[in-house]
Amino acid sequence: MVQERLAELLKKKGIGPEGSKSLIAEELNELKNLFKSPDVSLTTVATMVTALLTLEPNNHEREWIEKVKAAPSEFLPNEIVPFFSGDTRDDFYKLILKVIKHEDLSQEEAESGIEQLFNIQTPEYLKGAFLESQRLKRETFIENKAFFSGLWNKAERVKTDLPVIVDIADSYDGFNRTSNFSLFTAALLASLDIPCIVHSIDKVAPKEGYTSHQLLKLAGKNPLISVFQAQQALENKSIGFCYLDQQIFFNDLFLLKRMRKEMVKRPFLATFEKLLQPIQSTQGNYLVSGYTHPHYKEEVVKQLKEQGECKMALIFKGLEGSTQLTLSRGSTAIFYDGNEINESLVSPEDFGLPLLESKQDKSIKPEDVLSEGIAALKGNKNYAREAIIYQAAVIITKFNLVQHKDLIAVLKEKLDSGEALNRWNLLNI
Incomplete structure (x- = not known):
């Protein structure tokens, strides 16, 4: 006590x-x-x-x-x-x-x-x-630059000749009041032949919320595949996306979990561990991340620009500081196109999608998130479906990855046909 x-x-x-x-x-x-x-x-x-x-x-x-x-x-x-x-x-x-x-x-x-x-x-x-x-x-910009560089150099990383990789970089301490569907968005992107990586950890302080690791484990999948196996899945045209765990690609940082719990406070480790691109295109990844505090809105993208290791970056003011966008209103999006940094608002209405009340539930269970996400991949017209389609549409549009006059119709077809579900079923088995 x-x-x-x-x-x-x-x-x-x-x-x-x-x-x-x-x-x-x-x-x-x-x-x-x-x-x-x-x-x-x-x-x-x-x-x-x-x-x-x-x-x-x-x-x-x-x-x-x-x-x-x-x-x-x-x-x-x-x-x-x-x-x-x-x-x-x-x-x-x-x-x-x-x-x-x-x-x-x-x-x-x-x-x-x-x-x-x-x-x-x-x-x-x-x-x-x-x-x-x-x-x-x-932390000053100079200090953060040194910290980011230090972490980058210590993490395991493999290169691939894939010209495009969308890297969904959510905070590793997870979620405790909202649904995060990044894994399912990754499956949807993969169904459009857009390779996508998601990475996280089982659980870490200060929030110790549920994570993609936990969702995969609940689904009967192995969240602890090797970097090589993850790369194979990413490059496999029948799968096209992967999950990679910090325990695998950066075990030395994983071993600091107890210290992070006992210090209580969120450290700068949380800012940069999600930006380490454990599988990286030789041309640099298309990195998608989120922020909570206004200071880090600019700090993160400026550090990415200074570092020069990603091709482009998209930083959202998402739910719980994640890449998951609210469906109830517009969200701030900071876009780095490889040269310039610009800020704008994105909204479901930009894509003809209805505004829906965002779910906030402190008793949220990962089992429910998993069930709703899989149902969306099966063509169920639920809340997760709208969230996944919207998140994918913003990523594709900002990075200019797919040219189609009716992108939303294409995304819906990939869900309704079961193609995104097929990708999910082959993941980390």
Whole structure:
């Protein structure tokens, strides 16, 4: 229970510069016992301390911080004392203390930081503190460039001569209040001979929502095929799409799952892990992703442009920050055509589709999402069908992948004929 209580307080305090709430005196008084408890994760302690030192304190917090500075060993485990004393010879620790002071890192320092995240000798509590300090300070473009590059270089990746790959890059921590049909959209795109890749993980913090991995497992399919097997499926004209799991193509990042749960906060890892193109066209992928916070609307696409590894990119203000577009109104779309970045609105009405109320359900179950998605592939005229057709139509139109005077009719025919279902049935078996 003590771990849960500390995590609860961290969720309150460590949200971020804009959404953070201050702790009251009674909550601060709890911290001494929580920090010293053997049943509490050092990662959670370090992350809470980082939040308290990085974010602007209220009067109660300022008084508490001064008390701890005067006698840190009375309040903190020995490993955490240097956060207040500054007494450490560890270079990674020094980087964290620098960021806590709102000092930006050089590219070289940021590259050193990303290396430490994957150093098995580095304590996880320092990894959590580094990620938290960066997110609360707000990563600079230079820092993010180094972080993105560091992750890119460590992930396994294969190249294919396929001239087009649509890469659907949803957040790996999943969904807990909306239906996500990206796997079924991928099957529909494949039925038009547009190769498509979806990638994710079984479950990861902070949301720990359902993912494409879970949907595949529920469908009796294997979400843990090799990179080579996924490439074969993608290049197979009878299938034309694939799912690839982080555990397979980036196991070192997968192994940080526990640390990410115990730090509670969403780190920059979540921003970039979905952009790593584990199967990449030699010409660069057509990457589709989403965002939630306005800052990352521009940051993500500018990083992709700077990196130069995708052919084009489409970033949506989708449901739960995903590529899944709402059917109830227009959505912001940021389009990178390989040269320029432009912002526009997309709407179901652009394609002659009706506006429908978007489903928001905190009790949503992946079994229901799977059932509805498969029903749509079978020609059932349900909500999933409209969502899949709309998402596919926007992707095809923005990337100019299919030339047809009645694209919606073509998409409907691919569902009604069972061709998209045939692709689904052959996936990851």
